[in-house]
Amino acid sequence: MLTRRASEQSIIRKHEEALHQGYRRWPTLDFGLPPAMGDERWPAELILATWLQAETGRPPANGLEYRVGRSGGGFDALDFRFLPPEQQLPESEPVDTSIPLNRRPGDRAVEIPIPWYGGGMSFGSVSEQIMLARAKAAKEWRTFTSTGEGGYPESLVPYRDHVITQIATGMFGVREETIQWAPIIEFKYAQGAKPGLGGHLLGDKATVAVARMRESVPWVSLFSPFPFHSVYSVEDHKKHIDWVRTINPEALISVKVSTPTDIDMVAVGSYYAGAHIIHIDGGYGGTGAAPEIAKKNIAMPIELALPRVHRFLLQEGIRDEVVIMASGGIRTAYDIAKAIALGADGCVLGTTELVALGCTRCGNCERGRGCPFGLTTTDPELSQLVDPDWGAERLSRLYASFQAQLRDILRRLGLRSVRELRGRIDLLVYRKPGDSDEWANVVGSGQAR
Amino acid sequence: MVTAGRLSYRRYRIEIRPAPDLVRLPPRFRVEVKKHRLIGLVLEELVRYRGDLPVVLSRPCVYGVFSRPIGGLAPKEELCVGCLRCTVQYPDVVQIYPNPERERLGDSYLKPAHVDTLLYEARTGHVPVRGAGYRGPFGGAGWDGMWTDMSEIVRPTRDGIHGREFISTAVDIGEKPALLAFDERGEPVGTVPKVITIQVPFLFDRPPRSARPRLLLEILVRAAQEIETLAMVPVDLVVRFDLAGPHVVPVVEEETWRWLVQLAWSPRMIAIEGWDRERLAELERRFPESILCARVPMDSDVLDLVRQGARVLHLTADYHGRRNGRFVMDLIRQAHQRLVDAGVREEVTLIGSGGIVMAEHVPKAIICGLDAVALDTALWVALQARFAGECRNPETALVSFPRLEPAWGIQRLKNLAASWRDQLLEVLGAMGLREVRRLRGELGRCMFQAELEREAFAEVDGYRADA
Known part of the structure; x- marks a missing residue:
């Protein structure tokens, strides 16, 4: 028995080691680009560039494109209008990348040193190891990660000052203490990848441990209802917030919504209901499982929603009282900066973190044992392929690279703080790929700046 | 609904049953293994793991592509889902390629990905559900440049999709x-x-x-x-x-x-x-x-x-x-x-x-x-x-x-x-x-x-x- 277990451990270690080597070797481009890797949103070079950043903590210097994908629109068609070199801020000039997460007077001040935090990924959609890695990185960077809708594993408790408790329509794993622990409570009204539909966890991944956490039946698919059956108006929504703040008066309230035609009205309604953070998840967001029809066709991409919300909140005179966090297709430091220029205060990362941990975007997260890389799985064997400390280090290095790039962008725009970038749509340039030779070169050849 | 002259109610549904493809499709991916390097790898691991065969012979694919007794020497390409774990681990031994034969399905409008989706739907009757987010172009001409709306909270149908109330498609x-x-x-x-x-x-x-x-x-x-x-x-x-x-x-x-x-x-x-x-x-x-x-x-x-x-x-x-x-x-x-x-x-x-x-x-x-x-x-x-x-x-x-x-x-x-x-x-x-x-x-x-x-x-x- 002992020998068998030792053998199993050796097998896991063997593959873990080979994977780690692969994450290092592929971005060197010694083997070219993997022919079957990538898609328009996440081309192979962007995936490898993210691996490299997670390895080194710096953007690639070997020509790998690390700023844009090839989707032909949205972030991929936007660039910055940088100042001439002589007007840019010098390297020696400090640049602030922190943002506040509360702008309402009277409530607790929370500030994060980087304008992003980790988005909700439930226990069940990802492994406990992944949740732990994200929590450790969040602690190191004094930012946050979110439980997603799948409960709060005990192992996260030591990191609770950096863990957002998500309350979604299935209420999976929501307990009084998980609300009390949380510095931020996130109500998930909708998710960009499946707007208007509840969460999906297919039966294969609803293991005994997952089912126990969710108080459900093992191996039975879990479809969260939609919407909250207790919320059919902004007033109902306010009751929700009041309920949570009764349990935890100190918590900030985040409201995660998708991007319908009336997203501007949704944002205003959420503000008046008492939200500190409006988290807008665009239609091209990530997921552990979603109907394909929903991913592509329902609700608008985040790039198109942000200016609408930002302008409307400005017109209503409340823009400076609420924080807008953007998610749903934020892949790079450049995407973060562009989202902020389009009107967000900061961003929420999901898929990017998984890519940093080795995701190839193969899209097999939902089936069978789940992710063969040990990420979006609860398979006891596969999940051991990711050591939480190793994962936390990779995320930390990715964050470091993103922060360095963000500072570089701000310096080149002549801005001393990321807060000055918010809503500066005038600093963007629209360049459809192919518009100019220079841009075509950037996007087409993967030449880093 | 009127049946045989009297009113009765029958909830509309379409009976689904598996209907596997009659014609076998070309596999989605080609798995190219450099056999001499694979043999070299196995020999190297035999030494490294001191002949611990379960460790040496354990394979990176969780979908069974290398599940034949001779493993990577005769991969089962039809099982490959393109996760790329094998090639990530062993880039000098194995490479995965999109199968050009598969790319020839359909035509310039009804693309290979459409064919894949349609065949899945016809085979199973299920809604295609997959992990990871949307993978395609930002928008585009035609239907790709149009998105449908959703509602965050206002929804008269409540659990319509999953069963308790009925949404009519008539x-x-x-x-x-x-x-x-x-x-x-x-x-x-x-x-x-x-x-x-x-x-x-x-x-x-x-x-x-x-x-x-x-x-x-x-x-x-x-x-x-x-x-x-x-x-x-x-x-x-x-x-x-x-x-x-x-x-x-x-x-x-x-x-x-x-x-x-x-x-x-x-x-x-x-x-x-x-x-x-x-x-x-x-x-x-x-x-x-x-x-x-x-x-x-x-x-x-x-x-x-x-x-x-x-x-x-x-x-x-x-x-x-x-x-x-x-x-x-x-x-x-x-x-x-x-x-x-x-x-x-x-x-x-x-x-x-x-x-x-x-x-x-x-x-x-x-x-x-x-x-x-x-x-x-x-x-x-x-x-x-x-x-x-x-x-x-x-x-x-x-x-x-x-x-x-x-x-x-x-x-x-x-x-x-x-x-x-x-x-x-x-x-x-x-x-x-x-x-x-x-x-x-x-x-x-x-x-x-x-x-x-x-x-x-x-x-x-x-x-x-x-x-």
């Missing part, structure tokens, strides 16, 4: 006068409503001229009957193959007009190719109970046709959704809007076909203004048809089918219909709509890329709305 096809007139005895006079209700907002268009074997038509008709929709069949084939039934819509053309005399039953609907008032009047005399539908090009002046008496119009485009260079999305909006502006939209049924190849195209076409869509190439793909070159022109497209088996074919089409209906429910549910009839022409419940970009990027340097 639509009415026929004549619907704006008002009724009654004589002094209270009996209706003049035009009275004449409609057929089908349970899904899609019907089956006739196959292309190159592929109209009896078996295929029988499959279409039987599947339409079981799904409770309609199948359009050329009238000569209706007669020759004895395809009578309430779910059959004979399509009459100039050269098949003579076959009408042999039509010994009264169809619920008859379609006539082109607009010919005299022929329609003749049809009305011969088949007074039938709904008459005129198949006209999608860029026709629909208002003029309605003023001439048309009440059911089937607007046609080529299989790529084009008519005189314009895409169906714009043409449908234009036709719908013209009827709305003239105040006659409610009296007319618009059916449309061409370029509707994915489940999401159905709600999008309905939002643009159709009452129902007629499906074409998606059906042939579900039956594992192959296109020879571009499948664009219904008159000249070369489509070949495998040796069809009736029960299999019917089930494939039922599965496809069930999957598309369930996906329609997802879209309706997300919007909070209780029935698909309310979706028609609801342009306020959709978003067009061009309009959103104009609003979002108007102030961005370099953005051109006309680009």
Whole structure:
């Protein structure tokens, strides 16, 4: 028995080691680009560039494109209008990348040193190891990660000052203490990848441990209802917030919504209901499982929603009282900066973190044992392929690279703080790929700046 | 629902059953293993792990690609899902390539990815669900540049999708006068409503001229009957193959007009190719109970046709959704809007076909203004048809089918219909709509890329709305 277990451990270690080597070797481009890797949103070079950043903590210097994908629109068609070199801020000039997460007077001040935090990924959609890695990185960077809708594993408790408790329509794993622990409570009204539909966890991944956490039946698919059956108006929504703040008066309230035609009205309604953070998840967001029809066709991409919300909140005179966090297709430091220029205060990362941990975007997260890389799985064997400390280090290095790039962008725009970038749509340039030779070169050849 | 003269309720559903592909598809990926390096790797690991065979022989693939006794020396390519774990771990030993044979499925409009999706739907009857987010282009021309709406909280249907309440996908096809007139005895006079209700907002268009074997038509008709929709069949084939039934819509053309005399039953609907008032009047005399539908090009002046008496119009485009260079999305909006502006939209049924190849195209076409869509190439793909070159022109497209088996074919089409209906429910549910009839022409419940970009990027340097 002992020998068998030792053998199993050796097998896991063997593959873990080979994977780690692969994450290092592929971005060197010694083997070219993997022919079957990538898609328009996440081309192979962007995936490898993210691996490299997670390895080194710096953007690639070997020509790998690390700023844009090839989707032909949205972030991929936007660039910055940088100042001439002589007007840019010098390297020696400090640049602030922190943002506040509360702008309402009277409530607790929370500030994060980087304008992003980790988005909700439930226990069940990802492994406990992944949740732990994200929590450790969040602690190191004094930012946050979110439980997603799948409960709060005990192992996260030591990191609770950096863990957002998500309350979604299935209420999976929501307990009084998980609300009390949380510095931020996130109500998930909708998710960009499946707007208007509840969460999906297919039966294969609803293991005994997952089912126990969710108080459900093992191996039975879990479809969260939609919407909250207790919320059919902004007033109902306010009751929700009041309920949570009764349990935890100190918590900030985040409201995660998708991007319908009336997203501007949704944002205003959420503000008046008492939200500190409006988290807008665009239609091209990530997921552990979603109907394909929903991913592509329902609700608008985040790039198109942000200016609408930002302008409307400005017109209503409340823009400076609420924080807008953007998610749903934020892949790079450049995407973060562009989202902020389009009107967000900061961003929420999901898929990017998984890519940093080795995701190839193969899209097999939902089936069978789940992710063969040990990420979006609860398979006891596969999940051991990711050591939480190793994962936390990779995320930390990715964050470091993103922060360095963000500072570089701000310096080149002549801005001393990321807060000055918010809503500066005038600093963007629209360049459809192919518009100019220079841009075509950037996007087409993967030449880093 | 009235059954045998008495009222009864039966909740509509389409029975699904697995219907595996008849023709084996080429694998999605090619797995290329450098055999000498693999042998070298195994030898190296034998030394490294001191002969611990379970460790040495453990393979990176969790899908069984290397599960033969000789592992990577003879990979099972058909099991490869493209996760790339093997090549990530051992880049110098194994490489995964997209299979170019697979890339040749479909044509320039109905792309290989569409074929994959359609085959999955026809095989299983399920809604395609996958992990990871959207992977395609930001938007694009045609249907890709349109998104449907959703509602965060306001949703009258509550759990409609998952069972407790019902979302109706039924639509009415026929004549619907704006008002009724009654004589002094209270009996209706003049035009009275004449409609057929089908349970899904899609019907089956006739196959292309190159592929109209009896078996295929029988499959279409039987599947339409079981799904409770309609199948359009050329009238000569209706007669020759004895395809009578309430779910059959004979399509009459100039050269098949003579076959009408042999039509010994009264169809619920008859379609006539082109607009010919005299022929329609003749049809009305011969088949007074039938709904008459005129198949006209999608860029026709629909208002003029309605003023001439048309009440059911089937607007046609080529299989790529084009008519005189314009895409169906714009043409449908234009036709719908013209009827709305003239105040006659409610009296007319618009059916449309061409370029509707994915489940999401159905709600999008309905939002643009159709009452129902007629499906074409998606059906042939579900039956594992192959296109020879571009499948664009219904008159000249070369489509070949495998040796069809009736029960299999019917089930494939039922599965496809069930999957598309369930996906329609997802879209309706997300919007909070209780029935698909309310979706028609609801342009306020959709978003067009061009309009959103104009609003979002108007102030961005370099953005051109006309680009």
